[in-house]
Amino acid sequence: MSLTLKKVSNPAESLGLPADDDEPHDSATVDAWRTSLAAADASEILQWALGRWPGRIALCTAFQAEGSVLLDMAWRINPNLRVMTLDTGRLPQETHDLIERVRWRYGIRVEVHTPDSHAVDAMMSTSGPNLFYHSVEGRQACCHIRKVAPLKLALKGFSAWITGLRREQASSRAGVRRLEIDPAHGNIVKLNPLADWTHEAVWTYLRTHDVPFHPLYDQGYTSIGCTPCTRPVEAGQDQRSGRWWWEAAGTSKECGLHFARPEASLDDASREATEEQLTRLGRS
Numbered sequence: 001m002s003l004t005l006k007k008v009s010n011p012a013e014s015l016g017l018p019a020d021d022d023e024p025h026d027s028a029t030v031d032a033w034r035t036s037l038a039a040a041d042a043s044e045i046l047q048w049a050l051g052r053w054p055g056r057i058a059l060c061t062a063f064q065a066e067g068s069v070l071l072d073m074a075w076r077i078n079p080n081l082r083v084m085t086l087d088t089g090r091l092p093q094e095t096h097d098l099i100e101r102v103r104w105r106y107g108i109r110v111e112v113h114t115p116d117s118h119a120v121d122a123m124m125s126t127s128g129p130n131l132f133y134h135s136v137e138g139r140q141a142c143c144h145i146r147k148v149a150p151l152k153l154a155l156k157g158f159s160a161w162i163t164g165l166r167r168e169q170a171s172s173r174a175g176v177r178r179l180e181i182d183p184a185h186g187n188i189v190k191l192n193p194l195a196d197w198t199h200e201a202v203w204t205y206l207r208t209h210d211v212p213f214h215p216l217y218d219q220g221y222t223s224i225g226c227t228p229c230t231r232p233v234e235a236g237q238d239q240r241s242g243r244w245w246w247e248a249a250g251t252s253k254e255c256g257l258h259f260a261r262p263e264a265s266l267d268d269a270s271r272e273a274t275e276e277q278l279t280r281l282g283r284s
């Protein structure tokens, strides 16, 4: 199907918001923006944000359904948007296949960020390649080294980032707001334009706009991450129950990118590897 690009002249002005940047951001400013944008839909929020921080805002996606919606929606507003993803080294081939499809479909560059090789070497040599199966701490350490630390590095210099978080996805996400201050990444702005979307709304958008989506959804997956830590779920199960399925009920199904700060629970070897990496990032 043909795609129509929406032209953006002065998106902030069209929404009655200031076009100038007033960094550094604080929570009161972001609260005020969120109030001003209360009636805006997801596309209008993206339009405002892409106009406000040109070149300094990125969509960060693991190419799950929500990320595919946002990529399509944002690309229609600005085909030059920056798209980044984290390649943990344990992704399914299908994710790489989708990245290729997306690159061709939209003609965009996908910025791929990989973990620090020294930190991965130390973690795997000390704790084994599958440390995530042995303890929650091991899993958190692996997620920290392969995801959390690379994201911190990737977001350096950005003013804002866009995520596909939705409140409906998990109880841990029930409090997600469409605009937030992000203290974990230097008080930049975190946009969750689909925070109030339902699962059905996501899939309606994908099918209506013929958006390429992850092929593992057709195999029963409802949330897709790394190969060894993700499996299909039965009908009616929680959307994220296929993630780290071996962990005890009640354990947070979060990797630390958005909510947890797992450094406190790392084992010694992983803590050492993590601290080494954070030192390189100037954050130890």
Ligand code: SF4
Residues within 6 Å of the ligand: 088, 090, 132, 138, 139, 140, 142, 143, 144, 146, 147, 225, 226, 228, 229, 255
């Ligand atoms: S999802 Fe699994 S393999 Fe991927 S970073 Fe987390 S623990 Fe490691």
